[in-house]
Amino acid sequence: MIVVSDRGPRALTADGRVVERNGSVTKLLARQLARVGEPATWMAPTTGELHRWPDRLDELSRCPGAPSARHVPVQVSPEAYHGYYLMAGARMLWMALHALETRAAGGPATERAVADYAGVNAAVADAVTASARPDEPVLVQDYQLALVPGMLRERGFTGPISFFLHTAFDAGSFARLGSGLADDWLGSLCTADVLWFQDRRWRDGFQEAVRHRLGEGRAGPPPLLRLRVRPVTLGRADVAALRASRPAGEPPELAWDARRVNALFVGRLDPAKNVERCVMAFEDLLRGRPDLAGTVRLTLLLVPSRESLPEYAEYAGRVTGHCDRVRHRFPGSLHVVSGDDQGRALWAMTHADVVVANSVRDGGNLAVQEAVGLNERGCRLVISSGLGVAELLRDGAHVIADPCSVEETRSALEAALDAAAGPDGRDAPESRLAAAREALDRCHPEAWLASQLESCREVVSCGSGHR
Secondary structure (H helix, E strand, C coil): EEECCCCCCCEECCCEEEEEEHHHHHHHHHHHHHCCCCCCEEEEEECHHHHHHHHHHHHHHHHCCCCEEEEEEEEHHHHHHHHHHHHHHHHHHHHHHHCCCCCCCHHHHHHHHHHHHHHHHHHHHHHHHHHHHCCCCEEEEHHHHHHHHHHHCCCCCCCCEECCCCCCCCCCCCCCCCCCCHHHHHHHCCCEEEEEEHHHHHHHHHHHHHHHCCCCCCCCCCHHHHHEECCCCCCCHHHHHHHHHHCCCCCHHHCHHHCCCCEEEEEEEECCHHHHHHHHHHHHHHHHCCCCCCEEEEEEEEEECCCHHHHHHHHHHHHHHHHHHHHHCCCCCCEEECCCCCHHHHHHHHHHEEEECCCCCCCCCCHHHHHHHHHHCCCCEEEECCCCHHHHCCCCCCCEEEHHHHHHHHHHHHHHHHHHHHHHHHHHHHHHHHHHHHHHCCCCHHHHHHHHHHHHHHHHHCCCCCC
């Protein structure tokens, strides 16, 4: 099989060092390829100057933990990758998929970004075409490479193609994406054999978008296109590995105060993750409930993200302003740590009393799943309906129906903090998260990639693919 993703398991730095990549999809694929155990080629675009370091290519080709897989980087220029990933990918598609407003308003800059997006997808499609056997399954991952299926068909590839969308899909905001990129994106996905979504709402949104964008005469996706729903969830083996990797002692930068009820938010500093409204709701709660100011604490573990984009820089500035105001008025009630440190996050998830995941829209949100698996205090969950795993975690959680509502977020946060502080707040911690853990296990996370592979083989055996 051939697996295609935006990032490979390893990257080549400017000074010739081979380093491992840490993205959530990257780690997921590495674990899943190890479980499948079949020969696989993992292709991903890279800006590393491969020609300068020929002696590093063998090391670069190895997939940590998955000896049967081989990493094949696809060379693209840094300029093209910037337009593909940040300008078209993050600024246009990511925003549209997650119900966020985008400022990309057409003109030469947008046209260049769309051309870069298509160019990187074409480079990957060329590499796959040159390598793939006629019936070899091709498993494409996520929105950055959504043009690859259509480009493979244009190049004459008739083998089975599966595409997994790791993000949400909001039909309303996608309909407002004014570039021809949206039509090309949807049209390409309609040439795949199987499309996978993390939630039925994202599947339904895709179907609505196809009807809306690809012509009134089309009732929906092609009849032979299989639409499947399967969330990315963490299994027991994943949780065991995380548990083994967390630090034994408290990371000092957390300055954890065990005398308080500790709420926790972990995530990228991204408008989709919605930490701004989390802080606004917390401030509103403390203003209305001064009795909580000395007894609760909210810790934010924020990973800087896409800082070169004005939307992200301005968002980070607003979040900082809200945090400064809360810390000034309610000293000790809010603690913010910036940086990407998995060990620190895992320790905090283990010891938190309340975990907040209030995304506007989200694919699966692995952070809240990690907390469910690791937490030893029976933490209360505050989750938004925008999570792809909201239905799985709904039982026993405090659910925010409208994640854009500060008032609803405040109410859910207040209920969770009061429950954690109550007389039964820390009794029977294992039973409180049992339902959530069982719900995640029922998705058979160990077979996530294997199910994509099997769906491609079904296409071949049924003779219903693009032949």
